[in-house]
Amino acid sequence: MGQVTMADTWNGKPLPVRCQTHTNLHYRLYDRRTGKLLSFNSTNSIDSLVADVLRTQQENPSAQITAVEYDGPAYQ
Numbered sequence: 001m002g003q004v005t006m007a008d009t010w011n012g013k014p015l016p017v018r019c020q021t022h023t024n025l026h027y028r029l030y031d032r033r034t035g036k037l038l039s040f041n042s043t044n045s046i047d048s049l050v051a052d053v054l055r056t057q058q059e060n061p062s063a064q065i066t067a068v069e070y071d072g073p074a075y076q
Contacts, residue, residue: 025049026070029056031063038063042073 008015022044029039029052039056043049049067057065 026073027067028070028074029053030066030068031060032066033064036063038065040074 007017024042024044025046026042027040027049028037030037038060039052041048041052053065053067057063
Protein backbone atom coordinates (compact mmCIF):
# COMPACT_ATOMS: atom_id res chain seq x y z
CA MET A 1 0.00 0.00 0.00
CA GLY A 2 2.96 2.36 0.48
CA GLN A 3 3.51 5.10 2.96
CA VAL A 4 0.61 7.01 4.43
CA THR A 5 0.83 10.74 3.75
CA MET A 6 -1.98 11.87 6.04
CA ALA A 7 -2.56 11.06 9.69
CA ASP A 8 -4.61 7.94 10.37
CA THR A 9 -7.47 8.54 12.80
CA TRP A 10 -9.58 6.15 14.84
CA ASN A 11 -12.72 7.31 16.64
CA GLY A 12 -11.70 10.89 15.90
CA LYS A 13 -8.25 10.57 17.50
CA PRO A 14 -4.99 10.50 15.53
CA LEU A 15 -2.92 7.34 15.68
CA PRO A 16 0.82 7.68 16.27
CA VAL A 17 2.99 7.73 13.17
CA ARG A 18 4.73 4.37 12.80
CA CYS A 19 7.22 2.90 10.34
CA GLN A 20 6.23 -0.08 8.23
CA THR A 21 7.87 -3.36 9.08
CA HIS A 22 8.17 -6.76 7.46
CA THR A 23 8.03 -9.73 9.81
CA ASN A 24 8.17 -13.33 8.67
CA LEU A 25 4.77 -14.92 9.25
CA HIS A 26 4.38 -18.68 9.17
CA TYR A 27 0.74 -19.63 9.48
CA ARG A 28 -1.86 -22.29 8.86
CA LEU A 29 -5.56 -21.75 8.30
CA TYR A 30 -7.97 -24.23 9.83
CA ASP A 31 -11.71 -24.78 9.99
CA ARG A 32 -12.34 -24.08 13.66
CA ARG A 33 -15.24 -26.57 13.82
CA THR A 34 -13.59 -29.58 12.15
CA GLY A 35 -9.89 -28.90 12.72
CA LYS A 36 -9.25 -29.50 9.01
CA LEU A 37 -6.16 -27.78 7.59
CA LEU A 38 -7.33 -25.53 4.73
CA SER A 39 -4.20 -23.58 3.79
CA PHE A 40 -0.70 -22.68 4.94
CA ASN A 41 1.99 -20.25 3.91
CA SER A 42 5.06 -18.28 4.94
CA THR A 43 5.13 -14.61 4.00
CA ASN A 44 6.29 -11.21 5.16
CA SER A 45 3.13 -9.53 3.88
CA ILE A 46 -0.09 -9.00 5.81
CA ASP A 47 -1.75 -8.35 2.43
CA SER A 48 -0.79 -11.87 1.33
CA LEU A 49 -2.20 -13.38 4.52
CA VAL A 50 -5.49 -11.47 4.15
CA ALA A 51 -5.77 -12.52 0.49
CA ASP A 52 -5.21 -16.15 1.52
CA VAL A 53 -7.91 -15.93 4.21
CA LEU A 54 -10.39 -14.43 1.72
CA ARG A 55 -9.56 -17.02 -0.96
CA THR A 56 -9.79 -19.87 1.55
CA GLN A 57 -13.16 -18.60 2.82
CA GLN A 58 -14.44 -18.38 -0.76
CA GLU A 59 -13.31 -21.96 -1.43
CA ASN A 60 -14.78 -23.20 1.88
CA PRO A 61 -17.91 -21.10 2.48
CA SER A 62 -19.16 -23.10 5.46
CA ALA A 63 -15.79 -23.10 7.25
CA GLN A 64 -15.10 -20.99 10.31
CA ILE A 65 -11.57 -19.87 9.44
CA THR A 66 -9.04 -19.61 12.23
CA ALA A 67 -5.39 -18.68 11.72
CA VAL A 68 -2.54 -20.05 13.83
CA GLU A 69 0.97 -18.59 13.68
CA TYR A 70 3.94 -20.95 13.98
CA ASP A 71 7.63 -20.45 14.66
CA GLY A 72 8.71 -21.75 11.27
CA PRO A 73 7.53 -22.80 7.83
CA ALA A 74 5.48 -25.94 7.18
CA TYR A 75 8.29 -27.34 5.05
CA GLN A 76 12.01 -26.93 5.64
